[in-house]
Amino acid sequence: MAINIALTKGRLEKESIKIFDKAGFDVSALKDKGRKLIFKDNKMDYNYFLVKSADAITYVEHGVADIGIVGKDTLIESNSNYYEMLDLKIGECKFIVASLPDSKLFKSYSNIKIGTKYPNVAKKYFYEKGMDVEIIKIEGSVELAPILGLCDGIVDIMETGITLKENGLIVKDEICDISARVIVNNTAFKLKEKEIKEFLFKVSEVI
Numbered sequence: 001m002a003i004n005i006a007l008t009k010g011r012l013e014k015e016s017i018k019i020f021d022k023a024g025f026d027v028s029a030l031k032d033k034g035r036k037l038i039f040k041d042n043k044m045d046y047n048y049f050l051v052k053s054a055d056a057i058t059y060v061e062h063g064v065a066d067i068g069i070v071g072k073d074t075l076i077e078s079n080s081n082y083y084e085m086l087d088l089k090i091g092e093c094k095f096i097v098a099s100l101p102d103s104k105l106f107k108s109y110s111n112i113k114i115g116t117k118y119p120n121v122a123k124k125y126f127y128e129k130g131m132d133v134e135i136i137k138i139e140g141s142v143e144l145a146p147i148l149g150l151c152d153g154i155v156d157i158m159e160t161g162i163t164l165k166e167n168g169l170i171v172k173d174e175i176c177d178i179s180a181r182v183i184v185n186n187t188a189f190k191l192k193e194k195e196i197k198e199f200l201f202k203v204s205e206v207i
């Protein structure tokens with residue numbers, strides 16, 4: 001039975017393709033992709049498609065994709081149903097809380113505003129700290145928000161720390177480590193058990 005694999009495009013794309021290549025899959029179409037979005041593996045019975053991380057979870061949850069490659073950050077933020085099977089050890093970064101050095105974040109407990117692409121992660125973090133904060137959803141370049149005065153701090157991912165440093169922000173706390181994971185649709189894991197286990201075995205051998 002054919003296996004459909006949703007790959008997160010962007011940051012994780014190249015590293016995922018490298019792993020698949022090492023695992024012996026035919027990723028030639030993915031390496032020379034042009035503007036195409038679906039790619040056939042001529043060796044394995046696999047179809048790959050490139051999507052945004054949150055959409056990869058959606059495709060897996062609805063069973064359109066049997067397997068997805070998604071960052072743990074997006075998985076923690078979403079509230080979806082799937083099996084998380086493997087840590088690919090790529091796209092390694094951290095969830096952090098950051099602010100300008102003179103921010104009132106953690107000095108005052110009222111009227112704190114937090115800018116983030118990850119409102120659920122931020123809400124949970126500050127709830128556990130007993131802090132009542134206002135969460136402001138931002139879609140990207142989150143580091144800009146405290147500089148422009150939109151918020152007192154941010155919850156975001158940090159990889160090298162360069163973006164924070166170049167924009168004068170400092171890490172106030174580390175929330176957790178993040179890396180890319182293999183997720184599997186619950187039903188597909190039963191119906192296509194042999195094929196999915198073969199995929200997982202081949203990938204786990206090269207990570």
Ligand code: PRP
Nearest residue numbers: 140141142156157158159160161162163
């Ligand atoms: C992410 C994140 C930070 C940056 C961190 O953004 O939101 O802005 O990477 O990386 P660094 O620690 O290596 O500097 P991304 O590049 O995905 O784009 P975005 O800001 O548009 O979300």
